[in-house]
Structures are given as C-alpha cells and as structure tokens.
Amino acid sequence: MKDRETEQRLRREAKALLEQGKVDYIIGFETGSLKFTxxxxxxxxxxxxDRLIINPFIVNNLSEYLTELKGRVGIVAKGCDNRSIVSLIQDNQVKREDVVILGVPCPGIIDLSKVEGLVGKDRDELDDVTRDGDKVVVTVDGEKKEFPASEVLFDNCLGCEFPTPQEYNILLDESSSLVADKTASRKGIETLEGMPQEQRWDFWEKEFSRCIRCYACRSICPACFCERCFVEESEPQWIAPVPRWQDNLIFQVIRNIHVAGRCTDCGECERACPVNIPLRSLTKEMYDLVDDLYHFKAGMDKEAAPLMTHYETTDPEDFIK
Amino acid sequence: MANKKINKKNIAKLLGDWSKEFELFIPSKDEGIAKFAKWDGKDTSFLDWHRNTIVPPKAIFFPPVEEMFSFQKDKQSYHIELPSSDGQKQLIFGIRPYDANALTILDKTFKDTYEDPYYLPKRKNTVLVGLGCTKPYDSCFCTSLGGSPTDSANVDLMLTDIGDEFLVEGVTDKGRELMSMSSELEEATEADETRAKETKEATYQKVTRQLDTKDIEEKLLSSFEIQDLWEEIAAKCISCGICTLLCPTCYCFDINDELIKDRGTRFRSWDSCSFPVYTKMPMENPRIEKWRRVRNKVCHKYEFYPMNFDVIACTGCGRCVRQCPVNWDITQTLEKMQAKVQSG
Structure with missing residues (x-):
C-alpha cells in the first residue's frame, strides 16, 4: 500500500520536473519483462x-547511468544508490546541480534467488511475492508461505547502514524500516576468514575459474567510471585479456582497490555476475577495511575529498611491511 | 530402427555403457552454476532439473579460452607447434533443442565459410543426445524461431520425457548406432509413442513469449538509420558481455599472444561486440556510441546472418533476456523496432 502512494508521488514529481524543464531526463524503474523483474x-x-514503479524488486543502482547522460537528470535513488551519486559528485564525475535526487527510503530488496532456494521453485513458477513489514509472503500453487524478511533480502541490504537517502532534493516517503542482520550480511566473509589460507586460495581458484570476462561487474558498478580500464591496456599489459583464473583474480583484486572508498556496498557486482562468483565477499571486506582504517564511508559527504586522493599524517601505516 | 524407451532409473547404466567409448558431458550444477560438465560416472541430478544451462554447450566446441598454437624463436625463424588433439570421441547428453539448433547455426560460420581447425574436429567427434524441455522458462521463445522445445532436428538421438521413462528416437545413423550400444533400452509401445506425442504438443503450448519474425530482415534494414529509435533501445544497456558471451550462436573471438622470452602461446578467447573496445582501431572506433553497438548486435543476429546464411542467428533460448542485469530484452527491442518501422 505504502509503495503505491510513494509511486503516485514519484510520478507526479517526475512529471512536474520534466514539464517545468527542470530536468532533461528521468531515470527510474518500470515493470520488467520477466516475472517480478x-x-x-x-x-x-x-x-x-506513468510507467515508473516502486516495489520490493527495484534492485538496480541507477547512478550507473549518470556519467553517460548529458543534461540534467531526475533520478530515483535508494540509500545505497544515493551514496553512489554523492561519491560521483566527490569524484567530480557528476555536478550536484545537474541531478535532482528523488530519494526513496528503502526497506531492503528481495533476492529472488533466495526465495527460489527456500521454496524449491524457479521464480516464474511463483504466483506472488509480497513484502509485509518484517515478513515476505510467497504464494506458490495458491498456497501462502511466510518468511522473515531477513531470510530473503539481499545480503548487502541486511548490512545496510543508511537505507534512507541523506542527500536528496525530494524525499518520497518517511524513513524506512529496514530489517538489518549484520551477521547474516557478513556470513560469506566470515566463512572465508575462518578458512586456513591455503583452503581460501583453493576456494578463489575454483570460483574464478568460472569467470568468462563478461565484465558485467565492472559495467554495472557506478564506481567503475573510468573511460579506459587497466584491463584493456596493452602497454604495459597488466593482466592477460583471457579468462584464466589467475588473471581473473588479479582483475578483481585491482578493481577492488580502485573502488575502495567509492564502493557503497550496493551489491550490484555480485548480483550481475552470471556465473555466481561471490564478488561481494571481496568488496564488502574492502568496504569494512576502509571504514576501520580510515573511518571513511563512501558517499556520505559531497564536500569531502575522495579517500584515495588525499592522506593525513595520522593515517595508519602498520599494514605496510 | 523403431523407437525405444528407457526407464529413468537406468539412465546411469546407459551413460555407463556409452562412457566406455565416449567422453560424456551432462548438464551439471556442480560448480554453483548450470553448465555442461564431464560426467563423473554417477551424477543423474539433471533428471530432476528441467531448465537450461547458464553457459551454453557451445563452450565444449568453442571454449572461453583456447590455445591456437605455441611458438619458439629458433635463430632467425620461429618454430610453431599446434596443440595436440587426441581425437577423443565425445557425447553430449541432455542438450536442449535450441542449443543443438545453435550448433547447426555456428556450423555456417565455422564449417561452411571456412574450416575452423579448432571447432570442427570437436564437432565431428561429438554425438548429440537431445533432451526435450518439459518446463520452458518465461524467457523462452524458441517457437518463434521455427523451433520447438522437443524438436529433434539437430541431434543424433532424441529423448522425450514420458513420465518414469524417456522415449528414445534415433534421428541419425550415429544416433541409431548409440541405441545398439546399450542393452538398457527397451522397445517402445504404441502407448509410449502416444504419450510422447501428447507431451510434445503440451510443451509447445507452454512457450508463451512470442516474437513476430516476418520480414524482420527488411524491417531492420529500414530501421538502420533511425538513430532516435536505437538510442532509445540502447539507453539502459550497460555494455557488458553477458548477452553475447552466453549466446549459443555468438562466435566472436579475440586473439592474443603471450610471450616469455623466446617462447610464446597464441590464444583465442570469447569477445563481445557490446564492448566499446571491440572495434577500436589505431585511428578510429566506428562503434564508439552504445546505440551503434546495440544496433549491430541485433542486426547481426536478425539481418546480416540471414542475409549471408538464410537463417536467423537466434534460437530463442532466452539466455540474453534472463541473464541481463538490467533486463534488456531482445524480443521487446524487435517489437519496438517493428512498431516504429510500420508507423513510418
């Protein structure tokens, strides 16, 4: 019900922005061509x-499109997307005055893969999936099944610190009631941290052997805004452009360092990966390291210098050996 | 040879018989994603799984990365060594009709245009045992491309699910030979044939996504210069390689040398026309804008390929629709294009 009201307000605001010439484009979400998408x-x-929608499946981080659109843009932003926009402003990729942020307080996005795992059916066999407060109701073959939201939201949503946008022009709703579960959000990382180093190495060898170098992780990442990526450099050639696990691993390691202090843990890299490589185990670990070492959270202050462009004499350096 | 049948309980024995002669591949989810993998001698979990693999079986013939040759500098010349081929006979069990159709489409490029020395030997050494679909996804549209979820046209032996058993049809001589290699097969009865026919008809109806492909080449030709249309179509594409690399008919590859002192290896690996650097040349990049790349991808499949080979380079497997992280949908694209061309 709440989504319907937010949706109506969004449509009114978006229409007004276009009609009054305040923006050239609107970026939002519409119904996809597959069930629930x-x-x-x-x-x-x-x-x-009038096709704009707000529902528990608006997963994409739309700030990805900001760097390629010319003109002023009205953009629908959840908490994490909002931080990505601010991070792009910090990196001088987007001007604050060129974006009208339509903030959506986000209660967390439903991970359909988790729903599929819990009910043992593919998404196109489900009749309905709805959010009801801290529960998600799945209807299969006419029968309703209830799950705690914490079991079916994306891992990154469970660890979300700022579900309500902090930097906006219009906030479309009151602040959200996100069901957070920090432990569940770091489960994959905890498992990896518990492994002996050799076993962890074997784990990543197996995972990265599947990579086909589609670069969806890079393409979908708002923090990956470079026009020329080191991957395609041939002089010098940093990594081989062929999908071998060693090169695939190095690609992700370097990508992670490049997005450190820019990554808002939106989880899009892992979601986009067609071969299910648990990329967020790397990005979230980096996100937490950046916070622990430098007390820096990406995209919180549009005036702040980007993490990697400045230093302080008090910065920790005991990891340099 | 008359059709036969096999009880699903005996599939492992059947595969065991075939594996004496062939290296066997089956649809597997062993490594976290669905793809064709070498059979471990016991896994039959694919029997409970009715959907398609994420990585298409083209990867068996045209792997994501493949050595073309190695070379060594020898005074003023180079000594070149081709990778050895063991000529191992392969059997792909459970290939879906649209993926088998895709191999026939790939043959036009790798066999008829020139004889690809990497793809062709594997293709010639492989027999295809097809498995009809019973539960098409909502992304599937094979029936719009002249196929059917139970089509036996491009396989050697075809299996159709009839409950506790599969009906087994020998399609080619190679397929009929397979039937004689195992004692697990029984004669099919008239009732089995009827059940198979009913299954085929019912499954055909389950493919609900439709695409009108009538005069599609001509329509794409007329749409070519409509920049607004292609910009609108391309707007949400993020230029990743998912739709092309996972497409069972896409065959573009990149070639790279790897050198260590006087020795080196030449590799080919999957490439994608979605990547901005795909057409990058020293002075110019003719497809620097995203809409030109998206237009090229669509036209290659539905206009250029049919112009060259009389067949659309799409089998309606729906992987590009299903795996796209922004839900860019080729069927919607073509509908939009057709509506625009028809409205003038």
Whole structure:
C-alpha cells in the first residue's frame, strides 16, 4: 500500500520536473519483462513517467547511468544508490546541480534467488511475492508461505547502514524500516576468514575459474567510471585479456582497490555476475577495511575529498611491511 | 530402427555403457552454476532439473579460452607447434533443442565459410543426445524461431520425457548406432509413442513469449538509420558481455599472444561486440556510441546472418533476456523496432 502512494508521488514529481524543464531526463524503474523483474526506465517523455514503479524488486543502482547522460537528470535513488551519486559528485564525475535526487527510503530488496532456494521453485513458477513489514509472503500453487524478511533480502541490504537517502532534493516517503542482520550480511566473509589460507586460495581458484570476462561487474558498478580500464591496456599489459583464473583474480583484486572508498556496498557486482562468483565477499571486506582504517564511508559527504586522493599524517601505516 | 524407451532409473547404466567409448558431458550444477560438465560416472541430478544451462554447450566446441598454437624463436625463424588433439570421441547428453539448433547455426560460420581447425574436429567427434524441455522458462521463445522445445532436428538421438521413462528416437545413423550400444533400452509401445506425442504438443503450448519474425530482415534494414529509435533501445544497456558471451550462436573471438622470452602461446578467447573496445582501431572506433553497438548486435543476429546464411542467428533460448542485469530484452527491442518501422 505504502509503495503505491510513494509511486503516485514519484510520478507526479517526475512529471512536474520534466514539464517545468527542470530536468532533461528521468531515470527510474518500470515493470520488467520477466516475472517480478524491474528494469531501468530512462526517459525524456513526460507521458512515460506513468510507467515508473516502486516495489520490493527495484534492485538496480541507477547512478550507473549518470556519467553517460548529458543534461540534467531526475533520478530515483535508494540509500545505497544515493551514496553512489554523492561519491560521483566527490569524484567530480557528476555536478550536484545537474541531478535532482528523488530519494526513496528503502526497506531492503528481495533476492529472488533466495526465495527460489527456500521454496524449491524457479521464480516464474511463483504466483506472488509480497513484502509485509518484517515478513515476505510467497504464494506458490495458491498456497501462502511466510518468511522473515531477513531470510530473503539481499545480503548487502541486511548490512545496510543508511537505507534512507541523506542527500536528496525530494524525499518520497518517511524513513524506512529496514530489517538489518549484520551477521547474516557478513556470513560469506566470515566463512572465508575462518578458512586456513591455503583452503581460501583453493576456494578463489575454483570460483574464478568460472569467470568468462563478461565484465558485467565492472559495467554495472557506478564506481567503475573510468573511460579506459587497466584491463584493456596493452602497454604495459597488466593482466592477460583471457579468462584464466589467475588473471581473473588479479582483475578483481585491482578493481577492488580502485573502488575502495567509492564502493557503497550496493551489491550490484555480485548480483550481475552470471556465473555466481561471490564478488561481494571481496568488496564488502574492502568496504569494512576502509571504514576501520580510515573511518571513511563512501558517499556520505559531497564536500569531502575522495579517500584515495588525499592522506593525513595520522593515517595508519602498520599494514605496510 | 523403431523407437525405444528407457526407464529413468537406468539412465546411469546407459551413460555407463556409452562412457566406455565416449567422453560424456551432462548438464551439471556442480560448480554453483548450470553448465555442461564431464560426467563423473554417477551424477543423474539433471533428471530432476528441467531448465537450461547458464553457459551454453557451445563452450565444449568453442571454449572461453583456447590455445591456437605455441611458438619458439629458433635463430632467425620461429618454430610453431599446434596443440595436440587426441581425437577423443565425445557425447553430449541432455542438450536442449535450441542449443543443438545453435550448433547447426555456428556450423555456417565455422564449417561452411571456412574450416575452423579448432571447432570442427570437436564437432565431428561429438554425438548429440537431445533432451526435450518439459518446463520452458518465461524467457523462452524458441517457437518463434521455427523451433520447438522437443524438436529433434539437430541431434543424433532424441529423448522425450514420458513420465518414469524417456522415449528414445534415433534421428541419425550415429544416433541409431548409440541405441545398439546399450542393452538398457527397451522397445517402445504404441502407448509410449502416444504419450510422447501428447507431451510434445503440451510443451509447445507452454512457450508463451512470442516474437513476430516476418520480414524482420527488411524491417531492420529500414530501421538502420533511425538513430532516435536505437538510442532509445540502447539507453539502459550497460555494455557488458553477458548477452553475447552466453549466446549459443555468438562466435566472436579475440586473439592474443603471450610471450616469455623466446617462447610464446597464441590464444583465442570469447569477445563481445557490446564492448566499446571491440572495434577500436589505431585511428578510429566506428562503434564508439552504445546505440551503434546495440544496433549491430541485433542486426547481426536478425539481418546480416540471414542475409549471408538464410537463417536467423537466434534460437530463442532466452539466455540474453534472463541473464541481463538490467533486463534488456531482445524480443521487446524487435517489437519496438517493428512498431516504429510500420508507423513510418
């Protein structure tokens, strides 16, 4: 019910922004072509804003599109997307005055893969999946099954620190009631940390052997905004452009260092990976390291210098051996 | 040879008989994702799984990375060594009709245009045992491309699910030979044939996604210069390689040398026309804008390939729709294009 009201307000605001010439584009979500799926809507047309939706499946981090659109943009942003926008402003990739942020307090996004695992059916065999407070109700073959939201939200949502946008022009709803479960959010990392080093190495060898170098992790990441990526450099060649596990691993290690202090733990890299490599175990670990070492959280202050562009004499250096 | 049948309980024995002669591949979820993998001698978990693999079986013939040759500098010349081929006979068990169709489409490039020395030997040494679909995804649209979820046209032997058993049809001589290699197969009865026919008809109806492909080449040709249309279509694409690399008919590859002192290896690996650097040349990149790359991808499948080979380079497997992280949907794209062209 709440989503419907937010949705109506979003449509009104988006239409007004386009009609009054305050923005050239609206970026939001519309219904996707597969069951429960949503898809980005990027439009200049004031009539198509009636297709904008808000629901528990609006997963994409739309700030990904900001660096390629010319002109002023009205953008729908959840908490993590909002931080990505601020991070892009900090990195001078986007001007604050060029974006009208339509903030959506986010109660967490439903991970359909988790739902599939719990009910033992593929998503297109489910009749309905709805959010009801701290529960998610799944209807299969006419029968309703209830799950605690913490069991079916994306791992990164469970660890979300700022579900409500902090930097916005219009906040579409009151602050959200996210069901957080920090332990569950770090489960994959904890398992890896508990492994002896050799076993961890074997784990990543197996995982990265599947990588096909589609670069979806890089393409979908708002923090990966470089026009030229080190991967394609040939002089010098940093890594081989062929999908072998060693090179695939190095690709992710370097990518992680490049997005350190920019990554907002939106989880898009892991979600986009078609071969299910648990990439967030790397990015979330880096996110926490950045916080522990430098007390820095990406995208919290548009005036702050980006983490990797400045230093302080008090910065820790005991990890340099 | 008349059709036969096999009880699902005896599938492991059947595979065991075949594995004496062939290296066997089955649909597997062993490593966290669905792909064709070498059979371990016992796994039959694919019997409870009715969907398609994420990585298409083209990867067996055209792997993501493959050595083309190695070379060593020898005074003023190079000594070149080709990778050894053991000529091992292979059997792919459980290939879906749209993926088998995709191999026939790939043959146009790798066999008919030129004889690819890496793809072809593997293709010739492989027999395909097809397994009809029973539960198409909502992303599937094989029936719009002249296929059917139970089509036996591109396999050697075809299996159709009839409950506790599979009906087994020999399609080619190679397939019929397979039937004589195992004593696990029984004669099929008239009732089995009827059940198979009913299953085929019912499954065909379960494919609900439709795409009108009538005059699609001509329509794409007329749409080619409509930049607004292609910009709109391409807007949400993020230029990753998922739809192309996982497409069972996409065959683009990149070639790279790896050198260590006087020795080196030349590799080929999957490449994608979605990548901005795909057409990058020293002075120019003709497809620097995203809409040109998206247009090229769509036109290659539905216009250029049919112009060259009389067949659309798409089998409706739906992987590109299903795996796309932004739900860019080729069927919606083509609908939008057709509506635009028809409205003038």
């Amino acid at each position: 949503t898809t980005p809507l990027i439009t200049k047309d004031k009539d198509s804003v």
